[in-house]
Amino acid sequence: MKRIESVREMQDLAGRLRREGRRIAFVPTMGYLHEGHLSLIDEARKAGDVVVVSVFVNPTQFGPGEDFDVYPRDISGDETKAAGRGADILFHPSAREMYPGEPLTRVHVEKITEVLCGARRRGHFSGVATVVTKLFNIVRPHAAVFGQKDAQQAAVIMTMVRDLNMDVEIRIVPTVREKDGLAMSSRNVRLSPEQRKHAVMLSKVLFGLRDTIRPDTAVEPLLKEAEATLSGLPGAELEYLEMRSFPGLEPVERFDRDAVIALAVRFGEVRLIDNILLKNDLDS
Numbered sequence: 531m532k533r534i535e536s537v538r539e540m541q542d543l544a545g546r547l548r549r550e551g552r553r554i555a556f557v558p559t560m561g562y563l564h565e566g567h568l569s570l571i572d573e574a575r576k577a578g579d580v581v582v583v584s585v586f587v588n589p590t591q592f593g594p595g596e597d598f599d600v601y602p603r604d605i606s607g608d609e610t611k612a613a614g615r616g617a618d619i620l621f622h623p624s625a626r627e628m629y630p631g632e633p634l635t636r637v638h639v640e641k642i643t644e645v646l647c648g649a650r651r652r653g654h655f656s657g658v659a660t661v662v663t664k665l666f667n668i669v670r671p672h673a674a675v676f677g678q679k680d681a682q683q684a685a686v687i688m689t690m691v692r693d694l695n696m697d698v699e700i701r702i703v704p705t706v707r708e709k710d711g712l713a714m715s716s717r718n719v720r721l722s723p724e725q726r727k728h729a730v731m732l733s734k735v736l737f738g739l740r741d742t743i744r745p746d747t748a749v750e751p752l753l754k755e756a757e758a759t760l761s762g763l764p765g766a767e768l769e770y771l772e773m774r775s776f777p778g779l780e781p782v783e784r785f786d787r788d789a790v791i792a793l794a795v796r797f798g799e800v801r802l803i804d805n806i807l808l809k810n811d812l813d814s
């Protein structure tokens with residue numbers, strides 16, 4: 531696998547590959563790769579014939595006091611894992627390479643960035659939309675793969691690509707979970723054994739809701755009950771538990787269209803998110 535650190539070199543190679551008629555499939559990541567990321571690489575191999583993985587912990591999507599400085603990093607481990615899974619190119623720019631001067635341009639997706647995580651992490655999704663746009667301009671992919679684990683991010687990227695006519699096929703891959711159901715996340719390594727034990731309840735609550743909610747179910751009382759369970763977890767602070775349409779992220783009272791139940795819970799310094807998609811098959 532080839533490692534590239536320069537924007538110019540990546541752009542030149544992408545241009546050459548396109549001229550040769552190769553199809554570029556892209557997996558943008560912030561590194562510390564786990565099985566969830568590797569499943570995105572598997573999907574990318576189906577989506578194209580040259581797979582590019584980027585590893586870049588993007589400073590502009592972290593707010594003041596968030597975990598940018600302590601976000602786990604392991605570039606040589608990432609390189610081995612990505613190569614082992616069949617990636618062809620690892621793009622690993624420095625912050626100076628990505629942001630050589632004060633950035634005066636930002637991409638902002640409205641409305642759907644004002645709810646869920648976006649309401650609590652101001653500026654986060656414009657940091658994501660901007661860096662993903664930059665990465666698309668550098669890697670010039672035909673297809674890009676993202677995880678359902680970050681459901682709101684997936685909705686933001688899909689909306690941005692639609693609104694700005696970006697010529698990139700977006701593929702969303704289901705969340706990969708630990709044996710006990712905890713959604714895989716680079717942040718899980720920062721949980722203490724005690725926190726890790728309680729974190730299993732996040733997915734249990736979501737699976738419980740998925741198995742109970744039917745099109746005629748009143749959702750509010752079920753969410754209240756689930757909120758009480760999560761708030762009662764020792765050391766946990768529930769940020770939100772909400773059901774919204776997907777990908778429009780409108781509030782929904784009943785399961786009458788495709789929806790996502792999403793949550794964010796803090797265990798001390800570690801903020802975990804998870805979600806479950808509910809497909810409404812009534813129209814089919």
Ligand code: PAF
Binds near residue numbers: 591
């Ligand atoms: O999901 C992530 O890891 C990041 O938000 C992304 C898409 C790589 C942008 O920095």
